[in-house]
Amino acid sequence: PKKEEMSGYIEYAQQLPFAAKYAAFQGVFALEKMLLIGELIPVGVILPTISPVLFGGVAAGSLVTAFSSTIASSVNFVIGRELLTEQVKNFSLPNTAPIGESGWFKAVYRRFDSAQFPNQTIPEGFKTMLLMRLAPLLPIPTDAHWYVAGTTNIKFWEFFSAHFVGTFKVAILDAYFGSLLLSSVVNTKEVEEAAKTALIGETIVIVVISVIITNVASGLF
Numbered sequence: 001p002k003k004e005e006m007s008g009y010i011e012y013a014q015q016l017p018f019a020a021k022y023a024a025f026q027g028v029f030a031l032e033k034m035l036l037i038g039e040l041i042p043v044g045v046i047l048p049t050i051s052p053v054l055f056g057g058v059a060a061g062s063l064v065t066a067f068s069s070t071i072a073s074s075v076n077f078v079i080g081r082e083l084l085t086e087q088v089k090n091f092s093l094p095n096t097a098p099i100g101e102s103g104w105f106k107a108v109y110r111r112f113d114s115a116q117f118p119n120q121t122i123p124e125g126f127k128t129m130l131l132m133r134l135a136p137l138l139p140i141p142t143d144a145h146w147y148v149a150g151t152t153n154i155k156f157w158e159f160f161s162a163h164f165v166g167t168f169k170v171a172i173l174d175a176y177f178g179s180l181l182l183s184s185v186v187n188t189k190e191v192e193e194a195a196k197t198a199l200i201g202e203t204i205v206i207v208v209i210s211v212i213i214t215n216v217a218s219g220l221f
Contacts, residue, residue: 010053013050013053013054014053014054014056016054018055021054021055022064022068025047025051025054025064025068026068026071026072028043028047029043029047029068029069029071029072030071030072030075032044032072032143033069033072033073033075033076033143033146034072034075034076034079034143036141036143036144038141038142038143039141039142044069045174047065047068048061048062048065048170048171048174048175048178049174049175049177049178050178051064051065051171051174051175051178052175052178052179053178057179058172058175058176058178058179061171061175061178061179062168062171062172062175063168065167065168065171065174065175066164066167066168066171067164069163069167069171070160070163070164070167073143073146073163074146074156074159074160074163076143076144076146076147076150077146077147077149077150077156077159078150079147079150080146080147080148080149080150080151081150081151082150084147084150084151085150085151088100088148088151089105089151109152109153111124111125111128112124112125112128112129112149112152112153112154113125113152113153113154114126114154114155114158115153123155123158125152125153125154125155125158125159125162126158126161126162127162128154129149129154129158129159129162129163130162130165130166132145132149132162133162133163133165133166133167134166134169146159146163
């Protein structure tokens, strides 16, 4: 689209009610995660990129993205906990014992159970979940990890908070590029300069937050 046409789309999106934008944003995230299509359609990149346009800046866009993504992933978590826990533990290959009885399975699942590490200042379940969010380790689609997390003994608040922190760090960069896109298509020089000024201020704050999150996450392990 031409610059004028794109600017019109942006203005229209910004004028939509927050509730309507958030509902659509949340719904798309939920479908992407439940259906495990993130590896095929980069919804997890597209939504954070347009979030500053929809929600008014890098900071707001990053926060909405992290919250929406975590809510959507929590649906997978609850499904895993309520419907898949026993099936996973009882799964077995022919002529083998259920994987729930294997040593490696117990060792892995133990890391999600904070009760097994009572002397930890920061709960072990939170740390393990944060590691999984920042660097998914299993050879399965990324969003399938949240189904798996639900089958462990991790507390829901540990899952939710760790997923939010990990997602927020990733969302910052995508939201930043979204703001650059907004600055490149606005119509007037005054608006463009104001957008650039706001972007610089927001970027400084967001970078500081990102560094803090990275340092804290690195110090956990």
